[in-house]
Amino acid sequence: MSAQPYGQAEESGSYRIVAMETHDIRFPTSRELDGSDAMNPDPDYSAAYVILRTDDGAEGHGFAFTIGRGNDVQTAAIRALEPYIIGRDAEDLGARYKELVYDSQLRWLGPEKGVMHMAISAVVNALWDLKARRAGKPVWLLLAEMTPEEIVGLVDFRYLSDAITPEDALAILRRAEPGRRERIEHLKQHGYPAYTTSPGWLGYGDEKLRRLCAEAIADGFTQIKLKVGADLDDDIRRMRIAREECGPGFPIAIDANQRWDVDTAIAWVNALAEFDPWWVEEPTSPDDVLGHAAIASAIAPIKVATGEHVQNRMIFKQMLQAGSLSYLQIDAARVGGVNENIAILLLAAKFGVPVCPHAGGVGLCELVQHLSMFDFVAVSGSMDNRVIEYVDHLHEHFADPVEIKNGAYVAPLAPGFGAAMRPESIAEYTFPDGPAWRSE
Amino acid sequence: MSAQPYGQAEESGSYRIVAMETHDIRFPTSRELDGSDAMNPDPDYSAAYVILRTDDGAEGHGFAFTIGRGNDVQTAAIRALEPYIIGRDAEDLGARYKELVYDSQLRWLGPEKGVMHMAISAVVNALWDLKARRAGKPVWLLLAEMTPEEIVGLVDFRYLSDAITPEDALAILRRAEPGRRERIEHLKQHGYPAYTTSPGWLGYGDEKLRRLCAEAIADGFTQIKLKVGADLDDDIRRMRIAREECGPGFPIAIDANQRWDVDTAIAWVNALAEFDPWWVEEPTSPDDVLGHAAIASAIAPIKVATGEHVQNRMIFKQMLQAGSLSYLQIDAARVGGVNENIAILLLAAKFGVPVCPHAGGVGLCELVQHLSMFDFVAVSGSMDNRVIEYVDHLHEHFADPVEIKNGAYVAPLAPGFGAAMRPESIAEYTFPDGPAWRSE
Numbered sequence: 001m002s003a004q005p006y007g008q009a010e011e012s013g014s015y016r017i018v019a020m021e022t023h024d025i026r027f028p029t030s031r032e033l034d035g036s037d038a039m040n041p042d043p044d045y046s047a048a049y050v051i052l053r054t055d056d057g058a059e060g061h062g063f064a065f066t067i068g069r070g071n072d073v074q075t076a077a078i079r080a081l082e083p084y085i086i087g088r089d090a091e092d093l094g095a096r097y098k099e100l101v102y103d104s105q106l107r108w109l110g111p112e113k114g115v116m117h118m119a120i121s122a123v124v125n126a127l128w129d130l131k132a133r134r135a136g137k138p139v140w141l142l143l144a145e146m147t148p149e150e151i152v153g154l155v156d157f158r159y160l161s162d163a164i165t166p167e168d169a170l171a172i173l174r175r176a177e178p179g180r181r182e183r184i185e186h187l188k189q190h191g192y193p194a195y196t197t198s199p200g201w202l203g204y205g206d207e208k209l210r211r212l213c214a215e216a217i218a219d220g221f222t223q224i225k226l227k228v229g230a231d232l233d234d235d236i237r238r239m240r241i242a243r244e245e246c247g248p249g250f251p252i253a254i255d256a257n258q259r260w261d262v263d264t265a266i267a268w269v270n271a272l273a274e275f276d277p278w279w280v281e282e283p284t285s286p287d288d289v290l291g292h293a294a295i296a297s298a299i300a301p302i303k304v305a306t307g308e309h310v311q312n313r314m315i316f317k318q319m320l321q322a323g324s325l326s327y328l329q330i331d332a333a334r335v336g337g338v339n340e341n342i343a344i345l346l347l348a349a350k351f352g353v354p355v356c357p358h359a360g361g362v363g364l365c366e367l368v369q370h371l372s373m374f375d376f377v378a379v380s381g382s383m384d385n386r387v388i389e390y391v392d393h394l395h396e397h398f399a400d401p402v403e404i405k406n407g408a409y410v411a412p413l414a415p416g417f418g419a420a421m422r423p424e425s426i427a428e429y430t431f432p433d434g435p436a437w438r439s440e
Numbered sequence: 441m442s443a444q445p446y447g448q449a450e451e452s453g454s455y456r457i458v459a460m461e462t463h464d465i466r467f468p469t470s471r472e473l474d475g476s477d478a479m480n481p482d483p484d485y486s487a488a489y490v491i492l493r494t495d496d497g498a499e500g501h502g503f504a505f506t507i508g509r510g511n512d513v514q515t516a517a518i519r520a521l522e523p524y525i526i527g528r529d530a531e532d533l534g535a536r537y538k539e540l541v542y543d544s545q546l547r548w549l550g551p552e553k554g555v556m557h558m559a560i561s562a563v564v565n566a567l568w569d570l571k572a573r574r575a576g577k578p579v580w581l582l583l584a585e586m587t588p589e590e591i592v593g594l595v596d597f598r599y600l601s602d603a604i605t606p607e608d609a610l611a612i613l614r615r616a617e618p619g620r621r622e623r624i625e626h627l628k629q630h631g632y633p634a635y636t637t638s639p640g641w642l643g644y645g646d647e648k649l650r651r652l653c654a655e656a657i658a659d660g661f662t663q664i665k666l667k668v669g670a671d672l673d674d675d676i677r678r679m680r681i682a683r684e685e686c687g688p689g690f691p692i693a694i695d696a697n698q699r700w701d702v703d704t705a706i707a708w709v710n711a712l713a714e715f716d717p718w719w720v721e722e723p724t725s726p727d728d729v730l731g732h733a734a735i736a737s738a739i740a741p742i743k744v745a746t747g748e749h750v751q752n753r754m755i756f757k758q759m760l761q762a763g764s765l766s767y768l769q770i771d772a773a774r775v776g777g778v779n780e781n782i783a784i785l786l787l788a789a790k791f792g793v794p795v796c797p798h799a800g801g802v803g804l805c806e807l808v809q810h811l812s813m814f815d816f817v818a819v820s821g822s823m824d825n826r827v828i829e830y831v832d833h834l835h836e837h838f839a840d841p842v843e844i845k846n847g848a849y850v851a852p853l854a855p856g857f858g859a860a861m862r863p864e865s866i867a868e869y870t871f872p873d874g875p876a877w878r879s880e
Contacts (some may be wrong), residue, residue, distance in 0.1 A: 039544070039547070040544055040545075040547075040548070041544055042544055042545075043544070043545065043548075044545065066545075066548050066549060067544075067545050067548045068545035068548075069520070069543065069545040069546050070517075070520055070545065070546045070548070070549045070556060072516070072520065073513070073516050073517045073520050073549065073555070073556065074549065076512070076513050076516045077510075077513045077555065080509070080510055080512065080513050103509065104479070104480055104481055104482055104483070104507075105480075105482075105483065105484065105506075105507050105508035105509040105510065106509050106510045107479070107480075108480070108483075108506050108507045108508075108510070109506060109510045109513065109514065109554065109555050109558075110554055111698070111725075111726070111749065112727075113553050113554045113727070113751060114549065114550055114553045114554015114555050114556060114557065114751075115513070115517065115549050115554050115555035115556055116510060116513065116554060116555055117554065118549070158701065158725075159701055159724060159725040159727075159728060159731070160701075161701040161702070161703060161704075162701065162702040162703060162731060162734065258551070261598065261599055261600075261601040261602065262601070262602040263601060263602060264601075284599060285551075285598075285599040285754045286551070287552075287553070287599075287751070287752065287754040287755055288599060288754050288757075288758065289729060289730070289758060290729070290758045290761055290762065291599070291602060291754075291758075294602065309551065311553060311554075311727070312727065314725045314727040314728050314731075315727055317728075318728065318729060318730045318731075321730055322730065
């Protein structure tokens with residue numbers, strides 16, 4: 001029958017996935033202007049959420065992060081993947097990943113970008129959550145204990161071979177094998193450094209900005225980030241306040257959230273240069289490899305960081321080839337989940353560019369910490385010049401929320417990917433019928 | 441209220457859109473291997489279809505083209521745009537376009553790519569169909585009679601200013617003003633040249649290929665296209681047959697449908713060079729600007745053509761900046777509809793690259809002919825080196841099907857965009873409950 005999916009049911013393991021459950025979950029964050037920036041003035045942080053259940057009682061949780069409207073479309077896209085998952089196992093996640101990405105008909109809806117790719121991300125991450133729970137390990141440790149060959153088997157190298165081959169990837173992973181054990185211990189003792197975006201939302205007043213800068217430093221963070229790009233005079237005033245509070249030399253990144261054209265980006269960033277920004281993030285369209293490269297060369301020595309909206313490994317490949325960025329910001333739930341992020345970590349290692357993940361939103365901190373910790377143990381082998389973004393909201397809705405100590409993510413030890421939301425939160429914030437929305 | 445769309449109802453014209461109707465329409469084309477290529481072996485050509493209705497009885501039709509599974513997700517994405525359209529008019533389509541693209545929450549699902557952007561395309565094209573019907577003109581003529589200023593007002597120049605500014609666009613359009621009337625007459629008399637892909641589907645046998653090549657020439661086409669990329673020996677054999685049938689010098693394009701990595705593309709195309717391919721289409725990932733540029737320089741003088749899967753104007757901009765392509769292939773229903781395609785036509789004119797649209801699928805010929813004809817009259821002012829793809833199937837389902845005469849598209853004169861499908865076809869092929877699918 002022609003309108004059936006590629007991945008038919010089979011029994012390749014001792015268990016099978018028997019159910020997929022989805023939820024449209026939205027938090028009314030726009031009421032408080034948390035998360036406000038120059039392109040996203042009023043986000044309602046949301047999750048198109050998926051739970052996979054097996055016939056032996058195990059669960060895997062995953063989600064796509066959105067900022068409100070359209071979360072129903074995102075949830076429908078996840079549902080469309082149900083036939084590819086039911087009857088399957090979560091053992092060979094290299095094979096599962098490729099089945100999802102290469103379905104000959106679904107592929108037309110991207111390929112490998114936008115709503116359909118984010119849906120694949122949610123399902124792939126749920127499969128990783130499931131696999132890690134079954135193994136009794138956190139995802140970062142499960143990955144960090146795989147052999148280089150097993151890790152390479154998870155990656156789709158299609159369209160990458162002009163930048164990195166499987167052999168290159170094996171060499172990178174083998175180079176990092178010595179010292180894995182010590183780095184695992186280091187993570188367990190010291191965690192992974194974080195920076196905080198909490199002071200810098202555009203919707204906050206000057207006094208709140210000043211207070212939150214002081215709090216960030218008191219909390220042990222070694223970097224902060226400010227949203228910019230709506231009004232240059234405001235940005236100059238806010239950067240001056242932040243620089244006064246943080247002192248000279250303290251890393252203050254700025255984030256334009258795609259607001260500018262190339263020439264505007266160059267002029268605007270150079271107008272803020274006196275305040276010594278650590279990096280400028282998303283200065284223009286996330287699709288504009290050459291635009292980022294032009295900006296990078298015109299604002300040097302100020303660095304460019306980008307990636308939270310980069311759609312897939314092909315754009316990251318080109319950004320590395322073209323010198324578009326100095327800090328690569330993976331997002332745990334936009335590209336094709338863990339598998340594609342491993343490809344991106346390997347690309348970054350090949351080009352010697354540090355990975356500083358995007359986080360915040362709903363549950364992105366919970367997920368992405370695993371990828372940076374895996375990178376530290378088994379890929380780059382380094383924490384130099386690397387920090388994970390941290391935003392302090394909505395963690396209370398997760399069963400295993402991130403823990404920050406002395407400005408660092410504490411290495412999570414609970415089995416899984418940290419993606420599981422508390423059932424009470426799912427019920428409360430389900431859109432449009434949950435109690436949080438019914439009162440509207 | 442925070443979970444409501446940006447575009448609230450208003451009464452800016454003398455009529456308003458009062459209803460949106462959507463249909464998940466699929467044709468079981470995989471049964472005959474029509475449309476089979478190296479990446480899409482078994483497509484069921486489909487349309488996520490939308491009809492807008494006004495309070496004074498007018499209609500506008502549009503659709504996103506998909507190849508089967510996922511057409512339900514695409515239809516859901518169109519439905520999500522309903523609140524942005526109800527209560528609005530179709531007069532200022534520059535404003536309508538920007539409201540759809542810049543909704544502060546929906547934008548996160550792209551931005552400007554994938555399922556959500558294709559949904560915007562369907563709705564924008566339906567608005568153009570509506571506007572043109574009300575004006576009593578075909579879309580190509582409606583556009584071709586607008587002033588340069590009006591045309592510029594339809595375009596979103598964000599992220600383009602490093603390649604083209606509104607002033608550049610005005611200069612291009614003004615340069616083409618003299619002779620508009622003569623070119624309109626030329627189109628009405630001679631139409632616009634077409635090439636045919638019908639001979640070249642991978643699923644066809646050698647004798648069918650040979651017969652269809654002969655028929656194409658007999659029908660007056662001045663170019664054909666063959667699908668390649670699954671097996672090199674097969675491609676050599678099929679290219680030899682096509683070259684024998686068509687004779688030396690006859691333009692035979694080849695199309696790899698994204699099958700190759702960069703190095704493979706270069707080797708494969710050079711292995712077919714003895715058969716003098718006219719262009720190679722989609723040699724690699726549609727996202728790979730730099731990969732296309734590397735291929736273009738390594739296979740010269742053979743040319744690169746691409747665009748049917750290029751997600752938006754930012755990728756086209758870079759492909760023009762990097763020299764990634766020699767023929768730019770717009771698609772009528774993937775980027776943000778008529779408005780974004782005008783931006784792309786202007787970019788191509790700025791860089792002096794001919795536009796040879798992608799067509800085929802369901803109704804893409806019906807739509808895209810309007811854009812090439814508008815380009816000829818008011819933008820590039822030229823037909824040199826330009827052809828519109830033509831594939832001879834599924835036209836019978838449209839109320840105003842394209843007409844091909846002497847290898848050229850006859851200029852359509854019926855009011856609208858040609859997007860309207862026959863009600864009987866909609867009923868027959870609605871998935872999964874239409875008669876065509878119930879028998880499965």
